[in-house]
Amino acid sequence: MGTRGSALALAQSSSFAAALSEVSGASVRTVGITTQGDTSNAAIATMGSTGVFVQAVRAALLAEEIDFAVHSYKDLPTAVPDGITIAAVPVREDPRDAVVAADGRTLAQLPPGARVGTGSPRRAGQLLSMHPQLDVVPLRGNVDSRIGRVRSGQLDAVVVAAAGLARLGRLAEASQILDPDAFVPAPAQGALAVECRSDDPGLLALLSALDDRDTRCAVEAERAVLARLEAGCSAPVGAHARIARSRARLELCAVITSPDGRHRTYRTMSASPTDATATGHTLADTLLADHNTSTGA
Numbered sequence: 001m002g003t004r005g006s007a008l009a010l011a012q013s014s015s016f017a018a019a020l021s022e023v024s025g026a027s028v029r030t031v032g033i034t035t036q037g038d039t040s041n042a043a044i045a046t047m048g049s050t051g052v053f054v055q056a057v058r059a060a061l062l063a064e065e066i067d068f069a070v071h072s073y074k075d076l077p078t079a080v081p082d083g084i085t086i087a088a089v090p091v092r093e094d095p096r097d098a099v100v101a102a103d104g105r106t107l108a109q110l111p112p113g114a115r116v117g118t119g120s121p122r123r124a125g126q127l128l129s130m131h132p133q134l135d136v137v138p139l140r141g142n143v144d145s146r147i148g149r150v151r152s153g154q155l156d157a158v159v160v161a162a163a164g165l166a167r168l169g170r171l172a173e174a175s176q177i178l179d180p181d182a183f184v185p186a187p188a189q190g191a192l193a194v195e196c197r198s199d200d201p202g203l204l205a206l207l208s209a210l211d212d213r214d215t216r217c218a219v220e221a222e223r224a225v226l227a228r229l230e231a232g233c234s235a236p237v238g239a240h241a242r243i244a245r246s247r248a249r250l251e252l253c254a255v256i257t258s259p260d261g262r263h264r265t266y267r268t269m270s271a272s273p274t275d276a277t278a279t280g281h282t283l284a285d286t287l288l289a290d291h292n293t294s295t296g297a
């Protein structure tokens with residue numbers, strides 16, 4: 001099993017490995033892979049192509065240095081390369097964003113000018129649109145160092161994925177969990193994608209035992225929004241889907257903001273779960289047309 005070497009990547013891949021061993025009896029050996037995303041100090045949004053965390057892991061997979069890889073799904077580029085298949089999308093962790101703030105404050109309780117760190121244009125745009133009194137400052141690094149900026153007093157708050165906190169056993173440090181219908185998470189946030197080589201049917205079958213149909217469907221709809229907008233992972237687009245009322249309905253919401261938060265376009269759509277991709281595309285078209293109208297583009 002290939003994985004990045006960060007604490008978060010190791011936590012999520014080792015819990016997947018444990019689940020795989022449990023259902024299949026297979027023993028799993030972990031191979032840590034360093035990626036450009038781990039070694040560069042540049043802001044994620046300036047690193048150009050999407051998938052800075054992913055390319056080295058996929059190269060190792062195609063070179064048969066590893067047999068399968070566990071990725072944070074939201075970090076994957078929307079196109080899956082030839083020769084690689086997503087064999088499993090396990091049950092999703094909490095998809096929501098979370099605030100870690102000094103003195104346990106919520107965003108609404110932060111004073112004007114409070115410094116809130118995030119490196120994500122999606123989070124920055126939504127923060128400013130909802131709370132224009134805040135001073136959003138660029139930030140990157142692992143979850144531990146981002147929370148460290150709050151604990152040291154350099155920042156008043158940071159916004160991170162609840163899933164990241166949960167996987168590190170630190171969800172209790174969140175002072176607010178943001179409603180995903182109001183502050184829309186990144187497409188596929190909280191989900192994992194387990195990839196293997198397409199020509200490895202035995203392993204494909206083994207891994208697919210841990211695939212969760214509802215998670216795959218929700219993520220498919222969210223990622224279809226992103227793919228249709230041809231936006232990379234750093235574009236200010238949020239999308240969140242859930243499967244409601246015992247699989248009868250797919251409910252999808254999506255948001256685009258301008259980077260300064262002055263324009264925010266939010267739309268929802270409900271459809272059959274069998275139409276996940278088409279629903280994502282349709283919602284993206286509506287969203288983009290309405291956003292362009294409101295910004296005068």
Ligand SMILES: NCc1[nH]cc(CCC(=O)O)c1CC(=O)O
Nearest residue numbers: 072074160161163164189190191
């Ligand atoms: N962009 C980095 C990243 N990629 C995956 C997660 C954890 C959440 C997840 O699994 O979706 C994080 C941290 C964060 O966004 O705070």
